Amino acid sequence: MIKNNSFFSGARFYFLSLLLIICLAAGTSSFAASIGELNKDIAGGETSASEQKASSSALDSQAVKEKNKYEMGLLADLHICDTNLKAVNDVIAAINRMGVDSTAILGDSCKEIGTEKEFDLAVKTIRKLKGKIFAVTGNHDYIYADRKNGDKKVRASASVKKHKLERFREAFGQKSNYFAQKANGYLLIFLSADALDAKPLVTLSGGALKWLENTLSKNKEMPTIIFCHAPLENTFKAGEKLGMRGSSAQPADKLEDILKGNKQVFMWASGHVHIKPSGKHYNSSANLWKNQIRVIHNANINNSAKYFNTLTLTTEYVIVRTYDADKNSWLKKFERKVGHNGKFVTGDGKDDDEKDKDDEQEKDKDDDDEDRDKDDDEQDGNDNDDKDGNKDEPVDLKGIVTPGLGEVKVRDGAWGNVIGKLYSGKFVDIKSVEGDWYIIDYDGKKGYILKQAMVTNSGDNSKLKKMETTATVDVNPAYGLNVRDGAWGDKIGKLSDGAKIEIIGEDGDWYKIKYNGKTGFVYKAYVDVPKASAKRASDDKNKDDSPAKPAAAEAKNDDKDKSKDSDGNSKNQTAANGTKGFEKSGLLNVPERAQRAKENGPLGHSLCGPTSLAMAMEFYGVDKPTVKVAKETKTLSAGGGWQGTYCGNILTAAKNNGFKGSYQKENMTIDSLKAITESGRPVIANVNTQGYWGSGHYMVVTGVKDGKVYVNDPWQGGQRTYSFASFKAQWATRNERAIVVQP
Structure with missing residues (x-):
């Protein structure tokens, strides 16, 4: 018994000694996170005033190396395109050689307006980085429509912005566009520009601000760095055209309230203003915001400038360094040590203020190149303030x-x-x-x-045209159809479902009818007009108006550039009706599939794109399991993980399956859908079907007739019809984008 007690006493002493050593090692810094916290992400989530969703972590937890430092690369304003692709690749290669733990992408990765083509190239290029990637959006990534008005960028609708934000989040595997990560005792906060209805170029949503405030309040003792596309106000000289409001993170007043109440925030890394190392404000006393936060400006990347910054997070301070990937060398004079109070840590005997003054005097000799760098955004900024203002609307709207x-x-x-x-x-x-x-x-x-x-009635300058026919009211019996004293006029009566009416004219979206011995107007969408009469009215309209391009001619033009293959050889342009052909109804007999079918597994609810392509291919006789098609469209990874569905990947998969003539087009019309399907080719339409709350969807258009668009909807696994107005409203949110599948 004595021997056993002696043994356990020794073991107990050994265990307690080991535990003491571990505790001492873990407590070397008052700012060091516990081992459990070190690997923990902070939850981020998109919220609105109406519904704050309980969000899980914005990123899968990563194992942060237990060492005395954590290294990050910073890349801003890549504006990736064919002309600067080599420069961006050179910078990425340099970062990969350094072996950093992670890289922060600080926005404006897309070239100009964030089209699907621009975005796909940006994501493909950024994914070449070897370490962990943390990405935030810039204005060029989400706020613009996929079209321009002449040479001017146009602000997108809220639903399109939300779609682009969701696309961004999915592409980088983030559960939110604002999130936090703990590393080596620091809290790293990533804030995307995500406001849907703001004028300034880089604005945080109310949900992001509330999340930021809550996250900071829970981490008061942890030194914090914030990564955002735009810098804080007055930490640089703004260009005249954009002004400080268009050049800095907004809303500035709310950000100031939050940041001043959280002194642990000592650094803010950003881009947007394209300040290069030669610029006066790249490193100056102006960079110290409110004597609290050091703003680190990051240059844009182009063929003549391949500069980027790195951060080394030590227990006492952060080392900021600038690298020139063109000369493969560090710019020694820009190496800075920033303490947790935002001030420089120096070893030359001078205090922070003295060193800042020296830096400012030295910088005064340099040109301020910020205004020149932002020329490409100046027009964008002026245009945006106009575009987001209230357009001229009728007084009586x-x-x-x-x-x-x-x-x-x-x-x-x-x-x-x-x-x-x-x-x-x-x-x-x-x-x-x-x-x-x-x-x-x-x-x-x-x-x-x-x-x-x-x-x-905004922009409705239509004139009354003669039309004589009888028609039937087709409306929900519970409501009836209101009769008005004019197009967009006051209510004077009501018609029940199935009522017969006599039409005597057409005024835009309205029919003029005989009503109780007088005249009235009813909305066209709820009136069933005989096909012959509708055609006659359309013919009369075309006589009165300027000649309209026939649908068949439009479809022919759609195919004009497709008449030759990549080698210039002529391709067969005859209609390919597929193995199924037409139904007696005149619609394409495209086989139906349901994306949520049991064989598609738990991710079936997200496979609308692959299911639509599978239906279109089966129409031609190529029958493949939906899950296999999902991997070909890269919706699912090789391991079965969901990655999102992009039109470009659907098109590539179609061509890889032998449908070489397939093509993608935007700004299409219902007339062109009609002509294309009548020539025997199914069309995959990219729409928004969830009441404009940002949910994208793919469906196969099988025909257009009798004022309706017919589709095979993979969500419900059957045929569905839309009125022209409803289909156009949902299609417009995706810029009338579609993929024509053909051999």
């Missing part, structure tokens, strides 16, 4: 909730709390316009409805 859309949410502010719903066909008086929103009177309260959910 009226609208109808887009027919076929279903219910639309009414909010108490832009992306605010939901206070009610309106249903398709509801007629409303619009009181005012605010950005992407129409403001209405809803039960005595101020209600906000997204513009894309409404058809209005």
